[in-house]
Amino acid sequence: MEFVETSEARERSGLRLVVVPGIPSPWGEAAKTILHLKQIPFVAVRLTPGDAALAEWTGQTSAPVAMYDDEPPRGGWAEILLLAERLAPKPALLPTDPERRAEVFGLSHEICGEMGLGWCRRLLGVAAGLEGGGGFPKPVAEYLAPKYGYRPGIGAEAQQRVLDVLGMLAGRLRRQRDAGADYYLGADLTAVDVYSAAFMALLAPLPPEHCPMPDFMRAAMGTLDDATRDALDPILLEHRDLVYERHGKLPLEL
Numbered sequence: 356m357e358f359v360e361t362s363e364a365r366e367r368s369g370l371r372l373v374v375v376p377g378i379p380s381p382w383g384e385a386a387k388t389i390l391h392l393k394q395i396p397f398v399a400v401r402l403t404p405g406d407a408a409l410a411e412w413t414g415q416t417s418a419p420v421a422m423y424d425d426e427p428p429r430g431g432w433a434e435i436l437l438l439a440e441r442l443a444p445k446p447a448l449l450p451t452d453p454e455r456r457a458e459v460f461g462l463s464h465e466i467c468g469e470m471g472l473g474w475c476r477r478l479l480g481v482a483a484g485l486e487g488g489g490g491f492p493k494p495v496a497e498y499l500a501p502k503y504g505y506r507p508g509i510g511a512e513a514q515q516r517v518l519d520v521l522g523m524l525a526g527r528l529r530r531q532r533d534a535g536a537d538y539y540l541g542a543d544l545t546a547v548d549v550y551s552a553a554f555m556a557l558l559a560p561l562p563p564e565h566c567p568m569p570d571f572m573r574a575a576m577g578t579l580d581d582a583t584r585d586a587l588d589p590i591l592l593e594h595r596d597l598v599y600e601r602h603g604k605l606p607l608e609l
Contacts, residue, residue: 358398358399358400358401359371359399361403361408361409361412364400364412364422367398368424369398369423370390370395370397370398370423370442371397371398371399371421371422372386372387372390372398372399372400372419372420372422373401373418373419373420373421373422374386374399374401374402374418375401375419376401377568377569377609378572378576378609379560379561379568379576380419381467381473381553381554382418382419382432382553383419384553384607385549385553386419386435387607388549388552388553388603388604389436389549390439391604392544392549393442393445393446393448395439395442402418412428413430414428415428417502419435421438432463432468433460433463433467437449448544450545455540458540462527462539463546463547465520466547466550466554467550470516471516472516472524472554472557473554473557475514475517475520476517476554476557478503478504478513479510479513479514480576481505482505482513483510484497485497485500485505490578492575495575514582514583518586521583522586524551525586525590525591527539528588529588532590539551544598544601548594549598551591551598552594552595552603555592555595558576558577558579558587559577560576561599565607566606566607566609567607568609
């Protein structure tokens with residue numbers, strides 16, 4: 356993966372992807388995997404706090420952001436997926452059948468969207484960091500709090516959402532396995548599989564040889580309470596490993 360500075364990225368055409376450096380931010384890692392699967396060439400730009408030129412160019416201070424030619428910035432997981440599908444229709448990660456397509460978007464939202472699995476795991480890390488119960492270091496928690504809509508007391512709601520989504524995902528994978536299928540929607544890989552694999556980083560990060568990152572972040576991302584540990588069905592991590600083995604690129608480039 357080629358990294359360039361903001362000034363060079365702005366001068367280039369094609370696809371530029373702003374990414375969080377040094378940690379496996381699942382939204383960004385999912386985007387990278389999608390681009391890898393579809394063999395879409397891109398250059399990466401590291402998100403740097405205080406980079407005014409980057410914020411002016413992308414219109415935001417978060418990542419990932421996909422910048423394609425002179426088109427508007429795309430910062431949402433669904434926007435980036437749809438761009439990738441347009442640039443490289445094969446292999447398709449979205450079904451053509453409308454009902455199955457809606458199913459992919461619905462399941463993906465429960466993983467990637469607001470108050471989904473990833474969002475709520477981030478909220479729990481923020482709440483713990485601000486309320487003295489571990490989680491993210493306080494400066495990180497203070498930075499992330501407004502991005503995820505933290506408010507005192509939201510931890511209980513976020514925790515229940517994590518448990519509910521984990522249970523739903525694991526139940527679906529077990530039904531698929533009983534039917535002889537490896538993926539969430541049968542015999543074919545879809546975007547749901549990519550997102551599920553990437554977002555396991557917020558519960559059980561890949562080992563250091565596959566995912567190098569600072570020890571404090573590994574501890575923050577992998578620390579689980581008893582209820583979450585019980586809800587993290589082994590089939591979710593088995594599915595993650597299968598997706599990375601068959602379709603991903605290891606070690607992750609952070």
